[in-house]
Amino acid sequence: MxxxxxxxxxxxxxxxxxxxxxxxxxxxxxxxxxxxxxxxxxxxxxxxxxxxxxxxxxxxxxxxxxxxxxxxxxxxxxxxxxGKIETEIIQRVVALATKLGDQVAFYTTDQIKATAHSERLASAYNLIHTPIPAVAPDFYLHHDILMLLLLTADHDQDYHQQLPELTYYRNSPFSIDTVRRGxxxxxxxxxxxxxxxxxxxxxxxxxxxxxxxxxxxxxxxxxxxxxxxxxxxxxxxxxxxxxxxxxxxxxxxxxxxx
Known part of the structure; x- marks a missing residue:
């Protein structure tokens, strides 16, 4: 010890x-x-x-x-x-978010990027007094992603049911922290x-x-x-x-x- x-x-x-x-x-x-x-x-x-x-x-x-x-x-x-999230899983998250009209933010050790701007994106980051990420929809294809932020108000169950490989923590009315299960x-x-x-x-x-x-x-x-x-x-x-x-x-x- x-x-x-x-x-x-x-x-x-x-x-x-x-x-x-x-x-x-x-x-x-x-x-x-x-x-x-x-x-x-x-x-x-x-x-x-x-x-x-x-x-x-x-x-x-x-x-x-x-x-x-x-x-x-x-x-x-x-x-x-x-704890990295596999690219194939992120592709499915992005596809579902796009279908639902939501956005996704991608987190590496030193960068944060988002699929698109939205009022929810701005509200989520303004709430904790941090800069709003720049838009880079394909960022996850070229970087190791450790966490996702789902910018959604009420689609929690859609993600839970369709992507059970992930764990979800709603952290505000605007967003959900999302990590690889475990x-x-x-x-x-x-x-x-x-x-x-x-x-x-x-x-x-x-x-x-x-x-x-x-x-x-x-x-x-x-x-x-x-x-x-x-x-x-x-x-x-x-x-x-x-x-x-x-x-x-x-x-x-x-x-x-x-």
């Missing part, structure tokens, strides 16, 4: 580590740095891509992350895991812990949404934000204050990690 750390703490971003303006507050940034100083490894565990977490990493000093819902893991600038935030935790020889250390996780449920159900100590959904709160060992009220700080203090 790795003796460098006393434990590992996983943080979702949107609605959790980030406040209502999608930024890390000064108090939360200081708390994460104190957590590391106390011997714990802080890890971002998010549906966002590496491109979309640069500011959060800079504000916290975090250099280990599980991104794209477990499909890309990095530790100290070294790739630990990539990948999740929980799978990301298992992979990271195994690769860094961290098994046996106590684990903590902070979350609020549907894609956090696998993570919250797996760790030793699950903390859910006051703004979390009921299904996430059902997994909680402790419910902290909201992301607007620096709930991360209160949760870390509750467990005497800072």
């Amino acid at each position: 790795n003796n460098e750390y006393r434990g590992v703490v996983f943080f979702d971003l949107d609605g959790t580590l980030l406040n209502e303006n999608s930024v890390v507050s000064p108090a939360v940034g200081q708390a994460i740095k104190a957590l590391r100083k106390n011997g714990y490894l802080p890890v971002i565990n998010t549906g966002r891509s590496p491109l979309e977490i640069v500011a959060a990493r800079e504000a916290t000093g975090i250099d280990t992350f599980v991104s794209l819902n477990g499909c890309y893991i990095e530790h100290r600038l070294q790739s630990v895991y990539q 990948n999740s935030k929980m799978h990301g935790i298992k992979t990271l812990m195994n690769n860094l020889n961290l098994n046996g250390l106590p684990t903590y996780a902070f979350g609020d949404g549907p894609n956090d449920i696998p993570m919250l159900s797996y760790v030793d100590h699950a903390v859910v934000m006051a703004n979390g959904i009921p299904e996430a709160k059902a997994q909680a060992e402790f419910i902290t204050q909201s992301n607007r009220e620096d709930g991360i700080v209160a949760g870390l203090r509750h467990y005497e990690l800072i």
Whole structure:
């Protein structure tokens, strides 16, 4: 077992580590740095891509992350895991989306492109205060795609039924995170812990949404934000204050990690 750390703490971003303006507050940034100083490894565990977490990493000093819902893991600038989606499956997703009048965004480790512009596309990215991707319909044919974002309001069941090889996490009224079945935030935790020889250390996780449920159900100590959904709160060992009220700080203090 790795003796460098006393434990590992996983943080979702949107609605959790980030406040209502999608930024890390000064108090939360200081708390994460104190957590590391106390011997714990802080890890971002998010549906966002590496491109979309640069500011959060800079504000916290975090250099280990599980991104794209477990499909890309990095530790100290070294790739630990990539969960690619086969091109043939993506072709079927794009065909179904086109038929339904939806759009698809493609995620690599360092790029995001979309099949077409739409109001839903703009709304999804404006919601989390990130740039709207450029259009490149054939992007997936020439790059390794780790996650898809389905821009759809109400076609969830069509995708679930016709493409069961994938796992879906609705993350907003406008969009659904989509990964190869078997990948999740929980799978990301298992992979990271195994690769860094961290098994046996106590684990903590902070979350609020549907894609956090696998993570919250797996760790030793699950903390859910006051703004979390009921299904996430059902997994909680402790419910902290909201992301607007620096709930991360209160949760870390509750467990005497800072």
